[in-house]
Amino acid sequence: MTYPEYILTLSCLDRRGIVHRVSGFLAEHGCNIIDSAQFGDSETGMFFMRVHFALEHEAIGDAVLRAGFAALCREAGMQGQLHDAHKKPRVLIMVSKIGHCLNDLLFRYKSGLLPVEIPAIVSNHMDFYQLAASYNIPFHHLPLASGASEEAKLAQEARLLELLDTHQVDLVVLARYMQILSPQLCEALKGRAINIHHSFLPSFKGARPYAQAHRRGVKLIGATAHFVTGDLDEGPIIEQDVERVDHAMEVEELTAIGRDVECVVLARAVKWFVEHRILQNGDKTVVFK
Incomplete structure:
Protein backbone atom coordinates (compact mmCIF):
# COMPACT_ATOMS: atom_id res chain seq x y z
CA MET A 1 0.00 0.00 0.00
CA ALA A 85 6.70 15.21 -0.70
CA HIS A 86 5.21 14.23 -4.06
CA LYS A 87 4.11 17.72 -5.13
CA LYS A 88 6.46 19.22 -7.70
CA PRO A 89 7.21 22.89 -6.91
CA ARG A 90 6.54 25.38 -9.70
CA VAL A 91 9.69 27.13 -10.91
CA LEU A 92 9.89 30.20 -13.16
CA ILE A 93 13.24 30.71 -14.88
CA MET A 94 14.60 34.12 -15.88
CA VAL A 95 17.41 34.53 -18.42
CA SER A 96 19.01 37.21 -20.60
CA LYS A 97 21.45 36.43 -23.44
CA ILE A 98 23.68 33.74 -21.88
CA GLY A 99 21.86 30.41 -21.93
CA HIS A 100 24.05 27.66 -20.51
CA CYS A 101 22.29 27.54 -17.12
CA LEU A 102 18.84 27.68 -18.72
CA ASN A 103 19.72 24.87 -21.12
CA ASP A 104 21.11 22.73 -18.29
CA LEU A 105 18.06 23.22 -16.07
CA LEU A 106 15.67 22.40 -18.92
CA PHE A 107 17.58 19.20 -19.73
CA ARG A 108 17.50 18.10 -16.09
CA TYR A 109 13.78 18.92 -15.91
CA LYS A 110 12.95 16.98 -19.09
CA SER A 111 15.09 14.03 -17.99
CA GLY A 112 13.30 13.80 -14.65
CA LEU A 113 16.46 14.68 -12.71
CA LEU A 114 14.89 17.87 -11.39
CA PRO A 115 11.46 17.27 -9.78
CA VAL A 116 9.77 20.54 -10.78
CA GLU A 117 7.14 22.05 -13.02
CA ILE A 118 8.28 24.98 -15.19
CA PRO A 119 5.19 27.02 -16.14
CA ALA A 120 7.12 29.89 -17.75
CA ILE A 121 10.45 31.28 -18.90
CA VAL A 122 10.93 35.05 -18.74
CA SER A 123 13.57 37.07 -20.55
CA ASN A 124 14.39 40.66 -21.41
CA HIS A 125 15.63 39.37 -24.80
CA MET A 126 14.23 37.04 -27.48
CA ASP A 127 17.28 34.79 -27.84
CA PHE A 128 15.81 31.67 -26.21
CA TYR A 129 12.17 31.64 -27.29
CA GLN A 130 12.83 28.72 -29.65
CA LEU A 131 14.59 26.77 -26.89
CA ALA A 132 11.56 27.31 -24.64
CA ALA A 133 9.23 26.21 -27.44
CA SER A 134 11.22 22.98 -27.92
CA TYR A 135 10.28 22.08 -24.33
CA ASN A 136 6.67 23.32 -24.75
CA ILE A 137 7.20 25.97 -22.08
CA PRO A 138 5.60 29.41 -22.52
CA PHE A 139 8.17 32.15 -23.18
CA HIS A 140 7.45 35.68 -21.97
CA HIS A 141 9.47 38.54 -23.44
CA LEU A 142 9.60 41.41 -20.96
CA PRO A 143 11.96 43.87 -22.66
CA LEU A 144 13.85 46.52 -20.75
CA ALA A 145 15.81 49.02 -22.81
CA SER A 146 19.33 49.95 -21.80
CA GLY A 147 19.18 52.96 -19.51
CA ALA A 148 15.43 52.49 -18.94
CA SER A 149 13.78 54.81 -16.44
CA GLU A 150 12.83 53.69 -12.94
CA GLU A 151 9.19 53.88 -13.99
CA ALA A 152 9.78 51.53 -16.94
CA LYS A 153 11.70 49.09 -14.74
CA LEU A 154 8.93 48.97 -12.13
CA ALA A 155 6.32 48.47 -14.88
CA GLN A 156 8.31 45.50 -16.23
CA GLU A 157 8.60 44.02 -12.74
CA ALA A 158 4.86 44.50 -12.21
CA ARG A 159 4.25 42.28 -15.25
CA LEU A 160 6.62 39.72 -13.77
CA LEU A 161 4.74 39.72 -10.46
CA GLU A 162 1.51 39.12 -12.37
CA LEU A 163 3.06 36.06 -13.99
CA LEU A 164 4.26 34.75 -10.63
CA ASP A 165 0.76 35.10 -9.24
CA THR A 166 -0.96 33.63 -12.30
CA HIS A 167 1.28 30.58 -12.37
CA GLN A 168 1.44 30.18 -8.57
CA VAL A 169 5.23 30.12 -8.68
CA ASP A 170 7.13 28.65 -5.73
CA LEU A 171 10.65 29.57 -6.86
CA VAL A 172 12.24 32.07 -9.24
CA VAL A 173 15.62 31.10 -10.71
CA LEU A 174 17.83 33.80 -12.16
CA ALA A 175 19.71 31.67 -14.70
CA ARG A 176 22.10 34.45 -15.73
CA TYR A 177 19.40 37.12 -15.80
CA MET A 178 21.52 40.21 -16.21
CA GLN A 179 19.29 42.84 -14.64
CA ILE A 180 19.40 44.23 -11.10
CA LEU A 181 16.08 43.66 -9.34
CA SER A 182 14.48 46.53 -7.46
CA PRO A 183 14.43 46.47 -3.65
CA GLN A 184 10.64 46.05 -3.82
CA LEU A 185 10.91 42.96 -6.02
CA CYS A 186 13.70 41.51 -3.88
CA GLU A 187 11.45 41.84 -0.85
CA ALA A 188 8.50 40.26 -2.68
CA LEU A 189 10.71 37.29 -3.63
CA LYS A 190 12.41 36.94 -0.25
CA GLY A 191 13.38 33.33 0.37
CA ARG A 192 12.11 32.11 -3.00
CA ALA A 193 14.55 33.45 -5.60
CA ILE A 194 17.97 31.98 -6.37
CA ASN A 195 20.78 33.62 -8.35
CA ILE A 196 24.01 32.24 -9.80
CA HIS A 197 27.25 34.07 -10.52
CA HIS A 198 30.96 33.40 -10.95
CA SER A 199 32.91 33.42 -7.70
CA PHE A 200 35.42 36.10 -8.74
CA LEU A 201 33.29 38.75 -7.06
CA PRO A 202 34.13 41.25 -5.74
CA SER A 203 37.55 41.09 -7.44
CA PHE A 204 36.52 41.10 -11.11
CA LYS A 205 33.34 43.11 -11.56
CA GLY A 206 31.67 44.18 -14.77
CA ALA A 207 32.15 42.93 -18.31
CA ARG A 208 34.23 39.88 -19.30
CA PRO A 209 35.16 38.68 -15.81
CA TYR A 210 36.94 35.58 -17.17
CA ALA A 211 39.18 37.77 -19.32
CA GLN A 212 39.96 39.88 -16.27
CA ALA A 213 40.75 36.73 -14.29
CA HIS A 214 42.95 35.39 -17.09
CA ARG A 215 45.01 38.57 -17.09
CA ARG A 216 45.56 38.15 -13.34
CA GLY A 217 46.54 34.48 -13.67
CA VAL A 218 43.85 32.96 -11.44
CA LYS A 219 44.28 29.32 -10.47
CA LEU A 220 40.71 28.61 -9.30
CA ILE A 221 37.42 29.19 -11.08
CA GLY A 222 34.19 28.83 -9.18
CA ALA A 223 30.52 29.71 -8.88
CA THR A 224 28.14 30.73 -6.12
CA ALA A 225 24.38 30.13 -5.85
CA HIS A 226 22.59 32.26 -3.30
CA PHE A 227 19.23 33.67 -2.31
CA VAL A 228 18.37 37.01 -3.87
CA THR A 229 18.29 40.01 -1.54
CA GLY A 230 18.47 43.77 -1.92
CA ASP A 231 22.24 43.54 -1.35
CA LEU A 232 23.53 42.75 -4.83
CA ASP A 233 25.14 39.28 -5.02
CA GLU A 234 25.41 39.11 -1.23
CA GLY A 235 22.38 36.99 -0.24
CA PRO A 236 22.65 33.85 1.92
CA ILE A 237 24.88 31.35 0.11
CA ILE A 238 23.36 27.97 -0.77
CA GLU A 239 26.11 26.23 -2.75
CA GLN A 240 29.59 26.86 -4.16
CA ASP A 241 32.14 24.85 -6.13
CA VAL A 242 35.51 25.38 -7.83
CA GLU A 243 37.71 23.94 -10.58
CA ARG A 244 41.47 24.34 -10.84
CA VAL A 245 42.89 26.07 -13.94
CA ASP A 246 46.41 26.92 -15.05
CA HIS A 247 48.56 29.28 -17.08
CA ALA A 248 48.23 27.30 -20.32
CA MET A 249 44.49 27.90 -20.65
CA GLU A 250 43.08 30.62 -22.87
CA VAL A 251 40.17 32.89 -21.94
CA GLU A 252 37.72 30.77 -23.93
CA GLU A 253 38.68 27.62 -22.04
CA LEU A 254 38.40 29.38 -18.68
CA THR A 255 34.97 30.65 -19.68
CA ALA A 256 33.79 27.16 -20.68
CA ILE A 257 35.00 25.68 -17.40
CA GLY A 258 33.35 28.47 -15.46
CA ARG A 259 30.04 27.95 -17.22
CA ASP A 260 30.11 24.23 -16.45
CA VAL A 261 30.64 24.99 -12.76
CA GLU A 262 27.81 27.54 -12.80
CA CYS A 263 25.43 24.94 -14.26
CA VAL A 264 26.25 22.31 -11.65
CA VAL A 265 26.12 24.70 -8.69
CA LEU A 266 22.81 26.23 -9.76
CA ALA A 267 21.23 22.82 -10.41
CA ARG A 268 22.23 21.62 -6.94
CA ALA A 269 20.80 24.72 -5.30
CA VAL A 270 17.49 24.42 -7.17
CA LYS A 271 17.21 20.69 -6.42
CA TRP A 272 17.87 21.23 -2.71
CA PHE A 273 15.29 24.03 -2.61
CA VAL A 274 12.52 21.98 -4.23
CA GLU A 275 13.35 19.06 -1.93
CA HIS A 276 12.94 21.42 1.05
CA ARG A 277 16.51 20.92 2.23
CA ILE A 278 17.42 24.60 2.69
CA LEU A 279 16.59 26.58 5.83
CA GLN A 280 17.73 30.17 6.29
CA ASN A 281 19.81 30.93 9.35
CA GLY A 282 20.15 34.70 9.41
CA ASP A 283 22.65 35.68 6.72
CA LYS A 284 23.56 32.08 5.96
CA THR A 285 21.81 28.79 5.26
CA VAL A 286 21.50 25.29 6.68
CA VAL A 287 21.41 22.70 3.88
CA PHE A 288 20.41 19.14 4.78
CA LYS A 289 21.89 16.98 2.01
Whole structure:
Protein backbone atom coordinates (compact mmCIF):
# COMPACT_ATOMS: atom_id res chain seq x y z
CA MET A 1 0.00 0.00 0.00
CA THR A 2 1.23 3.48 -0.88
CA TYR A 3 1.00 6.07 1.88
CA PRO A 4 1.08 9.87 1.50
CA GLU A 5 4.51 11.28 2.28
CA TYR A 6 5.45 14.64 3.75
CA ILE A 7 8.53 16.72 4.48
CA LEU A 8 8.50 18.66 7.74
CA THR A 9 10.90 21.57 8.23
CA LEU A 10 11.26 23.73 11.32
CA SER A 11 13.46 26.22 13.11
CA CYS A 12 13.36 27.54 16.67
CA LEU A 13 15.52 28.46 19.60
CA ASP A 14 17.64 25.48 20.56
CA ARG A 15 16.62 23.70 23.77
CA ARG A 16 16.18 20.19 25.10
CA GLY A 17 13.23 18.09 24.00
CA ILE A 18 12.54 19.40 20.48
CA VAL A 19 13.29 16.14 18.67
CA HIS A 20 11.28 14.24 21.29
CA ARG A 21 8.26 16.50 20.81
CA VAL A 22 8.36 16.28 17.03
CA SER A 23 8.90 12.52 16.88
CA GLY A 24 6.22 12.06 19.53
CA PHE A 25 3.76 14.13 17.51
CA LEU A 26 4.45 12.06 14.41
CA ALA A 27 4.08 8.78 16.29
CA GLU A 28 0.77 9.91 17.83
CA HIS A 29 -0.54 10.73 14.36
CA GLY A 30 0.38 7.37 12.84
CA CYS A 31 3.43 8.61 10.94
CA ASN A 32 6.55 6.60 10.11
CA ILE A 33 9.82 8.54 9.81
CA ILE A 34 11.74 7.75 6.60
CA ASP A 35 14.72 10.00 7.26
CA SER A 36 15.53 12.84 9.61
CA ALA A 37 18.25 15.47 10.00
CA GLN A 38 18.81 18.22 12.57
CA PHE A 39 21.37 20.88 13.40
CA GLY A 40 21.90 23.12 16.40
CA ASP A 41 23.88 26.31 15.73
CA SER A 42 25.91 27.22 18.80
CA GLU A 43 26.59 30.71 17.43
CA THR A 44 23.01 31.80 16.79
CA GLY A 45 21.37 29.51 19.36
CA MET A 46 18.97 28.23 16.70
CA PHE A 47 17.85 24.67 15.98
CA PHE A 48 16.89 23.34 12.55
CA MET A 49 15.19 20.10 11.55
CA ARG A 50 13.98 18.29 8.42
CA VAL A 51 11.92 15.09 8.61
CA HIS A 52 10.67 12.99 5.70
CA PHE A 53 7.83 10.74 6.82
CA ALA A 54 4.84 8.71 5.65
CA LEU A 55 1.33 9.10 7.08
CA GLU A 56 0.25 5.50 7.68
CA HIS A 57 -2.87 6.07 9.84
CA GLU A 58 -5.84 5.77 7.50
CA ALA A 59 -8.17 7.59 9.89
CA ILE A 60 -5.96 10.70 9.99
CA GLY A 61 -6.20 12.90 6.93
CA ASP A 62 -4.17 15.80 5.60
CA ALA A 63 -6.25 18.50 7.31
CA VAL A 64 -6.01 16.85 10.73
CA LEU A 65 -2.25 16.38 10.39
CA ARG A 66 -1.69 19.99 9.34
CA ALA A 67 -3.90 21.38 12.09
CA GLY A 68 -2.08 19.30 14.68
CA PHE A 69 1.33 20.39 13.43
CA ALA A 70 0.30 24.06 13.43
CA ALA A 71 -0.84 23.69 17.04
CA LEU A 72 2.49 22.07 17.97
CA CYS A 73 4.41 24.94 16.39
CA ARG A 74 2.38 27.52 18.32
CA GLU A 75 2.83 25.69 21.62
CA ALA A 76 6.56 25.10 21.13
CA GLY A 77 7.43 28.46 19.58
CA MET A 78 8.61 26.90 16.32
CA GLN A 79 8.54 28.15 12.73
CA GLY A 80 7.50 25.07 10.80
CA GLN A 81 6.12 23.93 7.46
CA LEU A 82 4.62 20.73 6.09
CA HIS A 83 5.20 19.95 2.43
CA ASP A 84 3.63 17.27 0.26
CA ALA A 85 6.70 15.21 -0.70
CA HIS A 86 5.21 14.23 -4.06
CA LYS A 87 4.11 17.72 -5.13
CA LYS A 88 6.46 19.22 -7.70
CA PRO A 89 7.21 22.89 -6.91
CA ARG A 90 6.54 25.38 -9.70
CA VAL A 91 9.69 27.13 -10.91
CA LEU A 92 9.89 30.20 -13.16
CA ILE A 93 13.24 30.71 -14.88
CA MET A 94 14.60 34.12 -15.88
CA VAL A 95 17.41 34.53 -18.42
CA SER A 96 19.01 37.21 -20.60
CA LYS A 97 21.45 36.43 -23.44
CA ILE A 98 23.68 33.74 -21.88
CA GLY A 99 21.86 30.41 -21.93
CA HIS A 100 24.05 27.66 -20.51
CA CYS A 101 22.29 27.54 -17.12
CA LEU A 102 18.84 27.68 -18.72
CA ASN A 103 19.72 24.87 -21.12
CA ASP A 104 21.11 22.73 -18.29
CA LEU A 105 18.06 23.22 -16.07
CA LEU A 106 15.67 22.40 -18.92
CA PHE A 107 17.58 19.20 -19.73
CA ARG A 108 17.50 18.10 -16.09
CA TYR A 109 13.78 18.92 -15.91
CA LYS A 110 12.95 16.98 -19.09
CA SER A 111 15.09 14.03 -17.99
CA GLY A 112 13.30 13.80 -14.65
CA LEU A 113 16.46 14.68 -12.71
CA LEU A 114 14.89 17.87 -11.39
CA PRO A 115 11.46 17.27 -9.78
CA VAL A 116 9.77 20.54 -10.78
CA GLU A 117 7.14 22.05 -13.02
CA ILE A 118 8.28 24.98 -15.19
CA PRO A 119 5.19 27.02 -16.14
CA ALA A 120 7.12 29.89 -17.75
CA ILE A 121 10.45 31.28 -18.90
CA VAL A 122 10.93 35.05 -18.74
CA SER A 123 13.57 37.07 -20.55
CA ASN A 124 14.39 40.66 -21.41
CA HIS A 125 15.63 39.37 -24.80
CA MET A 126 14.23 37.04 -27.48
CA ASP A 127 17.28 34.79 -27.84
CA PHE A 128 15.81 31.67 -26.21
CA TYR A 129 12.17 31.64 -27.29
CA GLN A 130 12.83 28.72 -29.65
CA LEU A 131 14.59 26.77 -26.89
CA ALA A 132 11.56 27.31 -24.64
CA ALA A 133 9.23 26.21 -27.44
CA SER A 134 11.22 22.98 -27.92
CA TYR A 135 10.28 22.08 -24.33
CA ASN A 136 6.67 23.32 -24.75
CA ILE A 137 7.20 25.97 -22.08
CA PRO A 138 5.60 29.41 -22.52
CA PHE A 139 8.17 32.15 -23.18
CA HIS A 140 7.45 35.68 -21.97
CA HIS A 141 9.47 38.54 -23.44
CA LEU A 142 9.60 41.41 -20.96
CA PRO A 143 11.96 43.87 -22.66
CA LEU A 144 13.85 46.52 -20.75
CA ALA A 145 15.81 49.02 -22.81
CA SER A 146 19.33 49.95 -21.80
CA GLY A 147 19.18 52.96 -19.51
CA ALA A 148 15.43 52.49 -18.94
CA SER A 149 13.78 54.81 -16.44
CA GLU A 150 12.83 53.69 -12.94
CA GLU A 151 9.19 53.88 -13.99
CA ALA A 152 9.78 51.53 -16.94
CA LYS A 153 11.70 49.09 -14.74
CA LEU A 154 8.93 48.97 -12.13
CA ALA A 155 6.32 48.47 -14.88
CA GLN A 156 8.31 45.50 -16.23
CA GLU A 157 8.60 44.02 -12.74
CA ALA A 158 4.86 44.50 -12.21
CA ARG A 159 4.25 42.28 -15.25
CA LEU A 160 6.62 39.72 -13.77
CA LEU A 161 4.74 39.72 -10.46
CA GLU A 162 1.51 39.12 -12.37
CA LEU A 163 3.06 36.06 -13.99
CA LEU A 164 4.26 34.75 -10.63
CA ASP A 165 0.76 35.10 -9.24
CA THR A 166 -0.96 33.63 -12.30
CA HIS A 167 1.28 30.58 -12.37
CA GLN A 168 1.44 30.18 -8.57
CA VAL A 169 5.23 30.12 -8.68
CA ASP A 170 7.13 28.65 -5.73
CA LEU A 171 10.65 29.57 -6.86
CA VAL A 172 12.24 32.07 -9.24
CA VAL A 173 15.62 31.10 -10.71
CA LEU A 174 17.83 33.80 -12.16
CA ALA A 175 19.71 31.67 -14.70
CA ARG A 176 22.10 34.45 -15.73
CA TYR A 177 19.40 37.12 -15.80
CA MET A 178 21.52 40.21 -16.21
CA GLN A 179 19.29 42.84 -14.64
CA ILE A 180 19.40 44.23 -11.10
CA LEU A 181 16.08 43.66 -9.34
CA SER A 182 14.48 46.53 -7.46
CA PRO A 183 14.43 46.47 -3.65
CA GLN A 184 10.64 46.05 -3.82
CA LEU A 185 10.91 42.96 -6.02
CA CYS A 186 13.70 41.51 -3.88
CA GLU A 187 11.45 41.84 -0.85
CA ALA A 188 8.50 40.26 -2.68
CA LEU A 189 10.71 37.29 -3.63
CA LYS A 190 12.41 36.94 -0.25
CA GLY A 191 13.38 33.33 0.37
CA ARG A 192 12.11 32.11 -3.00
CA ALA A 193 14.55 33.45 -5.60
CA ILE A 194 17.97 31.98 -6.37
CA ASN A 195 20.78 33.62 -8.35
CA ILE A 196 24.01 32.24 -9.80
CA HIS A 197 27.25 34.07 -10.52
CA HIS A 198 30.96 33.40 -10.95
CA SER A 199 32.91 33.42 -7.70
CA PHE A 200 35.42 36.10 -8.74
CA LEU A 201 33.29 38.75 -7.06
CA PRO A 202 34.13 41.25 -5.74
CA SER A 203 37.55 41.09 -7.44
CA PHE A 204 36.52 41.10 -11.11
CA LYS A 205 33.34 43.11 -11.56
CA GLY A 206 31.67 44.18 -14.77
CA ALA A 207 32.15 42.93 -18.31
CA ARG A 208 34.23 39.88 -19.30
CA PRO A 209 35.16 38.68 -15.81
CA TYR A 210 36.94 35.58 -17.17
CA ALA A 211 39.18 37.77 -19.32
CA GLN A 212 39.96 39.88 -16.27
CA ALA A 213 40.75 36.73 -14.29
CA HIS A 214 42.95 35.39 -17.09
CA ARG A 215 45.01 38.57 -17.09
CA ARG A 216 45.56 38.15 -13.34
CA GLY A 217 46.54 34.48 -13.67
CA VAL A 218 43.85 32.96 -11.44
CA LYS A 219 44.28 29.32 -10.47
CA LEU A 220 40.71 28.61 -9.30
CA ILE A 221 37.42 29.19 -11.08
CA GLY A 222 34.19 28.83 -9.18
CA ALA A 223 30.52 29.71 -8.88
CA THR A 224 28.14 30.73 -6.12
CA ALA A 225 24.38 30.13 -5.85
CA HIS A 226 22.59 32.26 -3.30
CA PHE A 227 19.23 33.67 -2.31
CA VAL A 228 18.37 37.01 -3.87
CA THR A 229 18.29 40.01 -1.54
CA GLY A 230 18.47 43.77 -1.92
CA ASP A 231 22.24 43.54 -1.35
CA LEU A 232 23.53 42.75 -4.83
CA ASP A 233 25.14 39.28 -5.02
CA GLU A 234 25.41 39.11 -1.23
CA GLY A 235 22.38 36.99 -0.24
CA PRO A 236 22.65 33.85 1.92
CA ILE A 237 24.88 31.35 0.11
CA ILE A 238 23.36 27.97 -0.77
CA GLU A 239 26.11 26.23 -2.75
CA GLN A 240 29.59 26.86 -4.16
CA ASP A 241 32.14 24.85 -6.13
CA VAL A 242 35.51 25.38 -7.83
CA GLU A 243 37.71 23.94 -10.58
CA ARG A 244 41.47 24.34 -10.84
CA VAL A 245 42.89 26.07 -13.94
CA ASP A 246 46.41 26.92 -15.05
CA HIS A 247 48.56 29.28 -17.08
CA ALA A 248 48.23 27.30 -20.32
CA MET A 249 44.49 27.90 -20.65
CA GLU A 250 43.08 30.62 -22.87
CA VAL A 251 40.17 32.89 -21.94
CA GLU A 252 37.72 30.77 -23.93
CA GLU A 253 38.68 27.62 -22.04
CA LEU A 254 38.40 29.38 -18.68
CA THR A 255 34.97 30.65 -19.68
CA ALA A 256 33.79 27.16 -20.68
CA ILE A 257 35.00 25.68 -17.40
CA GLY A 258 33.35 28.47 -15.46
CA ARG A 259 30.04 27.95 -17.22
CA ASP A 260 30.11 24.23 -16.45
CA VAL A 261 30.64 24.99 -12.76
CA GLU A 262 27.81 27.54 -12.80
CA CYS A 263 25.43 24.94 -14.26
CA VAL A 264 26.25 22.31 -11.65
CA VAL A 265 26.12 24.70 -8.69
CA LEU A 266 22.81 26.23 -9.76
CA ALA A 267 21.23 22.82 -10.41
CA ARG A 268 22.23 21.62 -6.94
CA ALA A 269 20.80 24.72 -5.30
CA VAL A 270 17.49 24.42 -7.17
CA LYS A 271 17.21 20.69 -6.42
CA TRP A 272 17.87 21.23 -2.71
CA PHE A 273 15.29 24.03 -2.61
CA VAL A 274 12.52 21.98 -4.23
CA GLU A 275 13.35 19.06 -1.93
CA HIS A 276 12.94 21.42 1.05
CA ARG A 277 16.51 20.92 2.23
CA ILE A 278 17.42 24.60 2.69
CA LEU A 279 16.59 26.58 5.83
CA GLN A 280 17.73 30.17 6.29
CA ASN A 281 19.81 30.93 9.35
CA GLY A 282 20.15 34.70 9.41
CA ASP A 283 22.65 35.68 6.72
CA LYS A 284 23.56 32.08 5.96
CA THR A 285 21.81 28.79 5.26
CA VAL A 286 21.50 25.29 6.68
CA VAL A 287 21.41 22.70 3.88
CA PHE A 288 20.41 19.14 4.78
CA LYS A 289 21.89 16.98 2.01
